[in-house]
Amino acid sequence: MTKYGYFLSCEEYGPAELVEQAVHAEAAGFDSLWISDHFHPWNDEQGESPFVWSVIGALSQACSLPVTTAVTCPTVRISPVVIAQAAATSAVMLEGRFTLGLGSGEALNEHILGDGWPTAEVRQEMLAEAIDLIRELWDGGFVNHRGRYYTADTARIYTLPDEPPPIFVSGFGPEATDLAARKGDGYITTSPDTDLLQRFRKGSGGKPAQAGTKVSWAETEQEGVEIAHRLWGTSGLPGELAQVLPSPRHFEQAAQLVTPEQTRDSVVCGSDPERHREALRPFVEAGFEEVYVANMGPHWRQMIDMYAESVLPVLRA
Template structure:
């Protein structure tokens, strides 16, 4: 049976490193195909309470799990330079025997302002990302790199620990300009929306390269408990527009998230134990034609969620995708 890759999304902001490693092993055992892992310096709010260094966590995951891993996403333009990001990605790819993919984006002030540098506008950050990807790909050649660019200088840098093949670079995009850039410079596309117009723009710009999307669920014994966890931990996901890119601290996100109602959180994701609803939550991504779909859990019941999804949700989603492909082939 064919169909999309169905992966599990590890939330570095909500879970401690040991829990993320545990989730990775559980996901492999349950039958998930791959892993996403987020990269933050700060959580979105203090209630989430975590934000470990993602590269250390990836190293630990490589020792307990054989699933492919993608950063979703890291920002190689300020907090970490493209030189250091390239080295970290190369080491991760070696530890994972080539099963590592670098997902990148233009980042948020929340994470990238920590050195005290000016936070540039989106157009400048896209320029920085394009130059950063160029630098990283040159470094993965194993050659000595000198670079004098608009935003970065590299002086006699060479990466010695390299995988057999350089990591793919997938680029996130949440608007037309970023999506077009993803199509121009990326090996694939990363988003958290089932927006078919943006997906079509990426397909057109990239010449038909693959795309991945991720979303959240709040599995719990009851819908109300799941909703409580989702609203307490992730109401910040309901902030509109570019707020998520410009607010500088978890405290600011907490203030802004006071405008997000509990009912808005309820309508944005599936909460509780209803397996049929969780199956249906994949539907718009399957129907849009994403090659890869990732789901993250919210709250303390991740072990049961991963096991139940492996036994009941993944087979149903794969069957739906297979039916869609059969219809499309006629």
């Protein structure tokens, strides 16, 4: 049976509000949480970007839902050695209800220390090495690693959970999906692409998959479109732009090419429960074990309440 989670967007909300959303989502019957990991928001209108590991610590004390990072990049901005420690502590605080979601990242967040942004092929190689190093550190011994991209010098993680958390890997194309199948305990994506999902299933031997999407709850469809276009027009950018543009202002410039009508066509907006149910059904029908949904804009409380009353019960039935 499909599980339904709530997606916490660190790009749009401050830490206290994210925790408030999580508590409300648990009370409303959501099964689990996704949380994004960003240094920058996608644009200045979103206006937030709290440190995800601090927020996860607060979540562990405020609610009892499982948490997955969707997703963390362990390759440039933060060393995989440090990510291994952060994830281990999160798993301890969440008493095993933590999944480390990893991906190859975007220049938007990863360029900030002045490092060059690698090609897609190199980013995949870096991610693969990072995953192996993280797992080795979770074994609990001293690690000496001299790899192509990373070094660990007698590094040992002392605070470890009873069992290492699963690692889910994001994939939005064939090569990344193949990497997820080889290296991950599961798969993360934001599209109900059945071809990629089946590619992952075949390559991984049937491991689980999570997917997420965003909606814009508002009293009217037009208000929802205006909110979605103002805050998340960047989601409509095609191809690899989301991976290579370096700053929110560049995303704002590129998003001028996305029209409100394109946003209307790609995002479920308004307060009609059936339209919101239809937004999630393709993911359910594709066969994802877990489906996550985020709200765009200020009306997250109304969105969560509507899902509790009119969306989740129908989908579960």
